[in-house]
Amino acid sequence: MGHAVEKHAGTPATTVFGSAALRGASTVVPAARQQLSEAALAAMAKGVPAATARGYLGDWARFEQWALAVSLRPLPATGETLTEYVTWCTLTPRPRTGRPYKPASIDRALASIAVAHQAAGLPQPSQTGARLVLRGYEAELKTAKDPRGKTRKAAAATPRVLRQMIAATDTTTVIGARNAAALTTGFALAARSSEGALLDWEDAVDAADEEGLLFDLYRPKVANDQPLGVPYGSYASTCPVRALRAYRQALLDHGHQPTGPMFVRIDRHGRINPPMFRNGQRIGDPSGRMTAEGIADIVTRAGLAVRPGDVLPDGAPRWTGHALRRGYAEATRHAKKDPLEAARHGGWADGSRAFAGHHDRAAVFDEELNPLYGIGL
Structure with a gap:
C-alpha cells in the first residue's frame, strides 16, 4: 500500500474506553498511559454532551477499525494516516448508502480523532494533507452538482412559518396545546431539542x-445556564407566554x-x-x-403539515428540530437586532460561524447590504 506511516510493531497501541460511562463519552486512553481512576474517568465522561459523545464514539470506532485493518496505528496517529483515511472515506461506498461519506461526515470524523488524542494527552496529528483531500473532494462534488456536496440545513421556521404551523395545529386538544407550546417556546428560547426536553415547569x-x-x-x-426573558408576543396565536399558559391549563x-x-x-387519545x-x-x-x-x-x-414539498434533493426532510433555532436567527436579522445579543440569547458562542451563517443568509435581499439594489440594474 506504500504508507509512509508508523506501523504496529510489537504490542499494538491498544485503546481502552474504561468504564461504561467513559465509552459513552468516547474518551480514548492508551493502556500504558492510563493514570486515572474509574471514578475520574466516569466523571470526565459526564463533561461531554450525550449526542456529541455518541457521534465521537461512532467516528472513532470506524477510524480505529480501518486503521487496524490496514496495520496502522490509530493512537497516536500520524498526519499521513489521516490523509490515507480521508482518501479511503472519499472512495469507499458505505454499506448503508452505497456511496462514499459526505464531506460533513468526514469533517466530523477528523474532529473526533483530534478529540481522542486530546483526551489521551497526546499531540494531535497534522490534518494538512487530510484537509487538502477533503477540500478537493468537496469541490468535485459541488462541480458535479452532487447533493452530497451541500451541507444539509434545517428549514427556517420564521415567525411567518410558525404562524402557519400553529394554524395547522388543533390547539383545543391537550396534545395540540402541548405542541403549540413546544413550538413557540422553542422558538422564543432558540432552544435545541435536547434543551427543550430538559425544561421543567419550575424553570x-x-x-x-x-x-x-x-x-x-x-x-x-x-x-451554559442562562436566564432568558420571554415577553408576550405580538400575535396571540404564536405568543409563547399565552401558549405555555394554555398548555398548563x-x-x-x-x-x-x-x-x-x-x-x-x-x-x-389524550392520555398523559x-x-x-x-x-x-x-x-x-x-x-x-x-x-x-x-x-x-x-x-x-408541524413543518411538513404546512410545507409538505420542502425537501432536499436527496429526499431528506428539511424540517428538523433545528428549524426553530434557524428561524430565530433569521428573524433577528430581518428585525435588525444586535447580532451579538441575538446570538447570546440563543446560546451561540461569541463569533459562532453557525449563527453567522443563519444570520447572513437572511440578509441576501436586504436593500442596505445587497449591492444590486439602487445601482440602476
Whole structure:
C-alpha cells in the first residue's frame, strides 16, 4: 500500500474506553498511559454532551477499525494516516448508502480523532494533507452538482412559518396545546431539542410587572445556564407566554399537575404519560418527560403539515428540530437586532460561524447590504 506511516510493531497501541460511562463519552486512553481512576474517568465522561459523545464514539470506532485493518496505528496517529483515511472515506461506498461519506461526515470524523488524542494527552496529528483531500473532494462534488456536496440545513421556521404551523395545529386538544407550546417556546428560547426536553415547569416563572416569563435554561452543548426573558408576543396565536399558559391549563383540565417535566408524552387519545412497553418491559422516562427526539418530531410534523414539498434533493426532510433555532436567527436579522445579543440569547458562542451563517443568509435581499439594489440594474 506504500504508507509512509508508523506501523504496529510489537504490542499494538491498544485503546481502552474504561468504564461504561467513559465509552459513552468516547474518551480514548492508551493502556500504558492510563493514570486515572474509574471514578475520574466516569466523571470526565459526564463533561461531554450525550449526542456529541455518541457521534465521537461512532467516528472513532470506524477510524480505529480501518486503521487496524490496514496495520496502522490509530493512537497516536500520524498526519499521513489521516490523509490515507480521508482518501479511503472519499472512495469507499458505505454499506448503508452505497456511496462514499459526505464531506460533513468526514469533517466530523477528523474532529473526533483530534478529540481522542486530546483526551489521551497526546499531540494531535497534522490534518494538512487530510484537509487538502477533503477540500478537493468537496469541490468535485459541488462541480458535479452532487447533493452530497451541500451541507444539509434545517428549514427556517420564521415567525411567518410558525404562524402557519400553529394554524395547522388543533390547539383545543391537550396534545395540540402541548405542541403549540413546544413550538413557540422553542422558538422564543432558540432552544435545541435536547434543551427543550430538559425544561421543567419550575424553570419558567412570571416576570416582574407582568412582562412575560423568565426562563432558567440550561444548554448542555455549551455548558451554559442562562436566564432568558420571554415577553408576550405580538400575535396571540404564536405568543409563547399565552401558549405555555394554555398548555398548563389543558394539563390541569386533564387531571395532570404541571410539575416536573414541562413537555410530557401524550398519546393520540389524550392520555398523559401513557405506559410504554418493549418486549414486556416498561420503557420511557417514568415522569413522562419527552425525549429530544420527541421534541424534534413535533417540529418535523408541524413543518411538513404546512410545507409538505420542502425537501432536499436527496429526499431528506428539511424540517428538523433545528428549524426553530434557524428561524430565530433569521428573524433577528430581518428585525435588525444586535447580532451579538441575538446570538447570546440563543446560546451561540461569541463569533459562532453557525449563527453567522443563519444570520447572513437572511440578509441576501436586504436593500442596505445587497449591492444590486439602487445601482440602476
